[in-house]
Amino acid sequence: MKKRLRYFLQEYFGFTQRESNGFFLVIPVLVVLALVPKGFHWYQHREARAQYQEYLVKADSMFQAVKEDSVARYARVNRSFLAKDTGRWEAYQRKQATLNKMDFAAADSVVLQVVPGIGPTLAARIVKFRESLGGLHRKEQLLDVYGIKVPVAKRVFEYFTFTPAVDRYLYLNTAGIKDLAAHPYIRYGEAKVIVAYRGQHGAYARVEDLLRIKILSEDWLDRVKPYLKLEEAPVDQ
Missing domain, CATH: 1.10.150 (DNA polymerase; domain 1)
Known part of the structure; x- marks a missing residue:
């Protein structure tokens, strides 16, 4: 193989015997020089990867320690806070905002609009009917107002009290x-x-x-x- 290569160099490139021998000496040196950077890069990469894996292990350990400490601290603070304020917070949760109830006979067309389903027109119609009638003596009479539906009529007395009140005869x-x-x-x-x-x-x-x-x-x-x-x-x- 070496003889064939020497013959090829001499025949086609005109190398002398001495130049051919020198060529065979230079080739291994060039190969070594080409492989050295790659080997160095591989070594550095391996070291860096090992250091990175070590860093990940340490970071994970530190994160778990901080997390456990934070959870324990929050639990202590939360227990202390609830022990002091539980009564106040529970009382607030139980307390519901309510409206003052007034008697239906005293409600004008503006106040009646607090009832869902009653707008300005229907409210005015209810007041006019009540005044023309002389007052209601039964809740069901509200159904005699034109345009009012049973659910809305019933809802009126969820917002207002009712006292039979006939004031004109x-x-x-x-x-x-x-x-x-x-x-x-x-x-x-x-x-x-x-x-x-x-x-x-x-x-x-x-x-x-x-x-x-x-x-x-x-x-x-x-x-x-x-x-x-x-x-x-x-x-x-």
Whole structure:
């Protein structure tokens, strides 16, 4: 092999015997010089990797120690804090913010809007109905307000107390047609009949006398009766 290579160098490159021998001496030196940096780099990399692994082990150990110390310190502080303030914090948690409840009869259209589902229009309609009626004597009467739904009507009395309160009455023996017809439970035709019957038969002796008017039913009377009172018939001079 060496002879063939020497022949190749002499034949194609014109090397002499001496130059060929020198070439074979130089080649190993060049190979060694080329491998030395790579070997040095590999050695350095191995040392650095070993140091890095050692650093990771130490860092992990330090981190675990700090973590355990922090957890223990937090537990001590937390126990001390709760021991001092538990009563106050639990009392705050139990305490619920509440609104002052007022009577439904005193609520105006602004205050009524605190109830979910009641806006300005419906609130004004409720107040107008209550005033025209002369007050509510039963909670369920709120359903007679146009546009109100059962869940909203029930919700009203979660925010307001209710006391039966009729503060204005119709006097059967003196009220005119317009006065009677202004009441939400009495239509104009019914008002005319009530006044006409009174004109024909004289003053009513009791509220139940209205049932002598055949078009008026007991259900109708039960509905309107809380708002009716009698007055003595006027004395002729």
